Amino acid sequence: MKRFLLPLAAFAVLVGFLAIGLTRDPRDVPSPLVGKPAPAFTLPQLHDAGKSFSAADMKGRVWLLNVWASWCVSCREEHPVLVEFAKTGQVPIIGLDYKDKVADARQWLDKLGNPYTLTAVDADGRVGIDYGVYGVPETYVIDKQGIIRMKHTGPITPESLNKKILPLVAELSR
Amino acid sequence: MTPELGHFALILAFVTALMQGVLPLIGAQRRRTQWIALARPAAQTHFLLLAFSFACLAQSFLANDFSVAYVAQNSNTQLPAIYRFAAVWGGHEGSLLLWVLMLSGWGAAVSVTSRQLPEVMVARVLAVLGLVSIGMLAFILFTSNPFARLLPAAAEGRDLNPLLQDPGLVFHPPMLYMGYVGFSVAFAFAVAALISGRLDAAWARWSRPWTTAAWCFLTIGIAMGSWWAYYELGWGGWWFWDPVENASFMPWLAGTALIHSLAITEKRGAFKNWTVLLAIAAFSLSLLGTFLVRSGVLTSVHAFASDPSRGVFILILLGVVIGSSLTLFAWRAPRVSAGGAFALVSRETMLLINNVLLVVAAGSVLLGTLYPLIIDALGLGKLSVGPPYFNTVFVPVMVPLLLLIAVGPLARWKHADLRDMARRLRLSFVLALLAGIILPQLMGRWTPMTALGCLLAVWIASSTVFQIAERLKIGGGNAPASFWGMHLAHFGIAVFVIGVTLVGGYQEEKDVRMQTGDVVSVGGYQLRLLGISTAPGPNYRASVGEFELSKNGRVLKTLHPEKRQYFSSQMPMTEAAIDAGLTRDIYVSLGEPLDQQGAWSVRVYFKPFVDWIWAGCLLMAAGGFLAVIDRRYRLRVKAAASVPASVTA
Amino acid sequence: MRRWPVLLMLFALFALVALVAGDVFAGEAAPLATNEAVEKRLVAISEELRCLVCQNESLAASQADLANDLRREIRKMIGEGKTDREILDFMVARYGDFVRYRPPVKPTTWALWGGPFILLAGGLGALVFFLRRRNRMAPPPVLSEEQRRHAAALLDQSDT
Numbered sequence: 009m010k011r012f013l014l015p016l017a018a019f020a021v022l023v024g025f026l027a028i029g030l031t032r033d034p035r036d037v038p039s040p041l042v043g044k045p046a047p048a049f050t051l052p053q054l055h056d057a058g059k060s061f062s063a064a065d066m067k068g069r070v071w072l073l074n075v076w077a078s079w080c081v082s083c084r085e086e087h088p089v090l091v092e093f094a095k096t097g098q099v100p101i102i103g104l105d106y107k108d109k110v111a112d113a114r115q116w117l118d119k120l121g122n123p124y125t126l127t128a129v130d131a132d133g134r135v136g137i138d139y140g141v142y143g144v145p146e147t148y149v150i151d152k153q154g155i156i157r158m159k160h161t162g163p164i165t166p167e168s169l170n171k172k173i174l175p176l177v178a179e180l181s182r
Numbered sequence: 183m184t185p186e187l188g189h190f191a192l193i194l195a196f197v198t199a200l201m202q203g204v205l206p207l208i209g210a211q212r213r214r215t216q217w218i219a220l221a222r223p224a225a226q227t228h229f230l231l232l233a234f235s236f237a238c239l240a241q242s243f244l245a246n247d248f249s250v251a252y253v254a255q256n257s258n259t260q261l262p263a264i265y266r267f268a269a270v271w272g273g274h275e276g277s278l279l280l281w282v283l284m285l286s287g288w289g290a291a292v293s294v295t296s297r298q299l300p301e302v303m304v305a306r307v308l309a310v311l312g313l314v315s316i317g318m319l320a321f322i323l324f325t326s327n328p329f330a331r332l333l334p335a336a337a338e339g340r341d342l343n344p345l346l347q348d349p350g351l352v353f354h355p356p357m358l359y360m361g362y363v364g365f366s367v368a369f370a371f372a373v374a375a376l377i378s379g380r381l382d383a384a385w386a387r388w389s390r391p392w393t394t395a396a397w398c399f400l401t402i403g404i405a406m407g408s409w410w411a412y413y414e415l416g417w418g419g420w421w422f423w424d425p426v427e428n429a430s431f432m433p434w435l436a437g438t439a440l441i442h443s444l445a446i447t448e449k450r451g452a453f454k455n456w457t458v459l460l461a462i463a464a465f466s467l468s469l470l471g472t473f474l475v476r477s478g479v480l481t482s483v484h485a486f487a488s489d490p491s492r493g494v495f496i497l498i499l500l501g502v503v504i505g506s507s508l509t510l511f512a513w514r515a516p517r518v519s520a521g522g523a524f525a526l527v528s529r530e531t532m533l534l535i536n537n538v539l540l541v542v543a544a545g546s547v548l549l550g551t552l553y554p555l556i557i558d559a560l561g562l563g564k565l566s567v568g569p570p571y572f573n574t575v576f577v578p579v580m581v582p583l584l585l586l587i588a589v590g591p592l593a594r595w596k597h598a599d600l601r602d603m604a605r606r607l608r609l610s611f612v613l614a615l616l617a618g619i620i621l622p623q624l625m626g627r628w629t630p631m632t633a634l635g636c637l638l639a640v641w642i643a644s645s646t647v648f649q650i651a652e653r654l655k656i657g658g659g660n661a662p663a664s665f666w667g668m669h670l671a672h673f674g675i676a677v678f679v680i681g682v683t684l685v686g687g688y689q690e691e692k693d694v695r696m697q698t699g700d701v702v703s704v705g706g707y708q709l710r711l712l713g714i715s716t717a718p719g720p721n722y723r724a725s726v727g728e729f730e731l732s733k734n735g736r737v738l739k740t741l742h743p744e745k746r747q748y749f750s751s752q753m754p755m756t757e758a759a760i761d762a763g764l765t766r767d768i769y770v771s772l773g774e775p776l777d778q779q780g781a782w783s784v785r786v787y788f789k790p791f792v793d794w795i796w797a798g799c800l801l802m803a804a805g806g807f808l809a810v811i812d813r814r815y816r817l818r819v820k821a822a823a824s825v826p827a828s829v830t831a
Numbered sequence: 832m833r834r835w836p837v838l839l840m841l842f843a844l845f846a847l848v849a850l851v852a853g854d855v856f857a858g859e860a861a862p863l864a865t866n867e868a869v870e871k872r873l874v875a876i877s878e879e880l881r882c883l884v885c886q887n888e889s890l891a892a893s894q895a896d897l898a899n900d901l902r903r904e905i906r907k908m909i910g911e912g913k914t915d916r917e918i919l920d921f922m923v924a925r926y927g928d929f930v931r932y933r934p935p936v937k938p939t940t941w942a943l944w945g946g947p948f949i950l951l952a953g954g955l956g957a958l959v960f961f962l963r964r965r966n967r968m969a970p971p972p973v974l975s976e977e978q979r980r981h982a983a984a985l986l987d988q989s990d991t
């Protein structure tokens with residue numbers, strides 16, 4: 009009479025999935041852009057509106073694109089980590105100031121320190137859409153060929169920097 | 183002091199649950215009368231202690247005692263008293279306390295109304311409820327204590343989520359919990375019957391009214407939640423297939439199947455195993471729902487705070503409760519007799535088809551709800567399963583079920599005469615066909631889906647009315663309450679289907695920019711914006727729009743939608759204004775201010791027959807309650823005690 | 832004798848018709864929306880899409896900032912004459928399949944799309960199997976026509 013064991017077996021499988029599910033974060037959405045060329049853009053620079061910045065300018069170098077904004081609460085959390093890291097000069101960090109006011113953004117950097125090689129201004133969030141930004145801060149690791157190799161959503165912590173981002177940067181720079 | 187008393191009562195309740203869960207069970211196995219006799223007083227004490235504990239928590243809320251962490255997180259001195267009370271179940275800890283209070287309440291209810299049942303059976307049923315309560319109380323005491331103190335006390339509370347500051351919070355969760363915790367009684371009866379090895383028609387008759395009562399509460403609870411979402415979320419949907427909604431809908435589907443299969447088991451003694459399995463399934467789905475809501479494994483609009491360690495605890499609880507009952511099932515089920523025979527065309531078969539369809543529906547909802555989690559667990563990426571999926575797979579399963587509603591009650595037990603049934607359905611068929619052709623055209627546009635909906639609704643409604651008429655002809659005075667209950671519930675479904683069909687097919691939506699004096703037309707009505715002013719509320723500031731609703735130049739009413747800014751959370755909340763009517767709702771909600779000249783974005787909906795959706799649910803629930811009061815459930819069944827054990831052979 | 836329920840139903844049907852008709856045949860005023868056709872398509876498309884910032888809301892329902900931006904983007908694409916397919920691809924290229932409330936049919940979703948119908952077929956199949964086996968084990972008692980009528984009369988008084 010094995011068929012009476014079927015409900016129990018089905019239930020056991022279900023519990024297994026639920027247990028694995030508990031270890032996952034349902035809000036973490038992987039980006040389909042990983043492994044694809046970084047979308048091209050040309051935007052004015054934060055500190056010099058006359059000059060512009062293009063993603064293409066970084067061809068041949070490994071770089072980080074960090075999306076931030078002065079209104080973003082968790083950016084405040086990751087900022088000291090970035091400032092510390094920028095001091096090592098290992099890899100250029102380009103800021104993308106997302107849907108922000110230029111004055112606010114400048115003031116923010118003056119107060120908290122500026123880890124960015126330069127910051128591009130994405131005032132209407134159009135470039136953000138191309139990069140699939142949905143929760144600032146977000147960080148992209150882009151290789152020498154201009155391919156996105158990794159996307160980190162949420163504030164960068166020392167742990168995620170040392171365990172995830174830096175090893176990848178080292179590998180890509182070789 | 184009050185919180186400590188509450189906490190102490192909670193611990194005592196845990197101890198009584200231990201007594202209620204363990205002693206009567208052993209007593210029933212070893213025939214120790216004193217231990218068996220413990221069940222009732224233990225269940226009643228258990229309930230009183232939890233009620234006291236709950237009252238203590240409520241008192242802490244009403245007294246703004248922010249030294250209680252849970253109160254500090256979910257209340258605020260500016261919060262109106264009624265919401266301070268409802269805030270008791272506005273967060274995780276308190277809603278679990280409500281859950282277990284309901285559980286003990288159902289147990290106490292069983293203990294006082296089960297005089298006609300054999301003592302051993304009652305002892306086992308109450309013991310099973312006690313065991314479930316032990317698990318839930320352990321969960322509350324060890325991971326989610328609502329009485330935990332916050333030292334030093336907060337000066338001010340963080341406030342209740344503005345979304346929850348609504349009369350809906352006062353009624354919806356208690357009703358919903360009454361319902362899905364209520365399935366614990368059917369579960370306890372099933373498990374008790376499995377333990378005793380006595381699965382008979384008497385068992386089915388005993389658990390039927392309890393199952394139906396729980397189902398009624400769940401129906402009302404779900405309907406209220408749907409109505410709340412309709413007016414609160416600001417865009418006029420009534421069902422979103424959100425995981426949390428699905429969590430309450432799956433037990434409803436399983437419970438509906440259970441009500442019908444209990445009918446077979448009670449009347450014909452057949453399919454006992456299946457009925458027992460459904461009773462276990464209905465409550466398991468309730469527990470699963472609690473897990474899904476409380477563990478945060480799925481994202482939902484309900485955005486409950488979640489904590490993985492709590493998730494692990496509920497998962498273990500789920501595993502123990504459901505796992506052990508299914509093991510018991512696998513052990514006992516093979517020895518259960520088959521019951522009375524019947525022909526292929528019979529009431530029995532109809533009810534079984536109903537069961538298959540409802541179970542498939544519940545399975546589909548389960549699959550869709552958990553699929554993102556399964557894919558993620560297998561490392562295959564992330565995806566979303568939303569309303570378009572559920573609507574696509576759900577409708578094909580529901581259509582045959584709705585068709586069957588008109589047919590099933592016509593079939594006789596054991597052996598039905600197809601020709602006779604066809605004759606009695608002829609007229610309904612013609613009327614349904616006419617409705618399918620004519621009604622959609624009258625609404626302005628004929629589409630296959632609306633035609634199908636109208637056809638189904640009229641098919642069910644007319645067949646129900648004709649069946650009542652036939653009954654009255656042969657003397658309706660002696661028709662039992664459950665006869666009226668069944669037909670009323672089925673008629674409620676017809677009303678529901680009309681609502682769903684017409685609002686789905688013919689609602690109109692306008693998203694417009696409006697300045698004072700502007701007019702928007704929708705569904706033949708005109709809405710003129712007379713002005714937008716600001717007004718203070720108890721704990722918020724509101725922008726209140728004044729709209730004049732008119733039709734053909736005749737002013738009908740003034741509507742006041744609000745956009746509220748709550749002080750404590752700075753969250754903007756939309757309060758739609760609705761002119762509800764028998765045939766349509768006019769629904770206005772304020773969007774955002776657009777510029778300095780005072781223009782606002784405004785959403786206006788014309789929702790034909792939308793209230794029929796909830797009216798239908800209320801009719802279903804009313805039908806259920808009618809069935810519950812049927813005299814035969816309260817008869818002192820002497821025979822039940824002496825039914826020969828051979829039924830189990 | 833049997834006529835009054837029919838009349839009742841017909842009356843109810845007419846009442847329903849009257850209710851329906853009363854509300855729909857009124858003169859329509861001019862719409863205020865800029866381009867209704869575009870808005871209709873926008874709603875249809877954005878109801879199929881999930882808002883990423885919100886917990887679980889469609890793009891059509893969400894009032895989040897990003898949702899507003901994306902709706903604006905979709906409106907622009909509709910204006911440029913893009914097809915629904917192209918707009919959907921645009922979204923999926925940026926946010927992945929997660930953004931679609933209607934998961935695409937592909938090997939990892941076969942179980943999702945097929946599941947309910949397999950369940951249905953399996954359930955009905957199992958039902959037929961069990962019913963036939965049951966009937967083989969215990970054939971239904973054969974009643975004479977007179978017995979049946981007698982039983983039916985009894986049932987009429989008690990069944991529900």
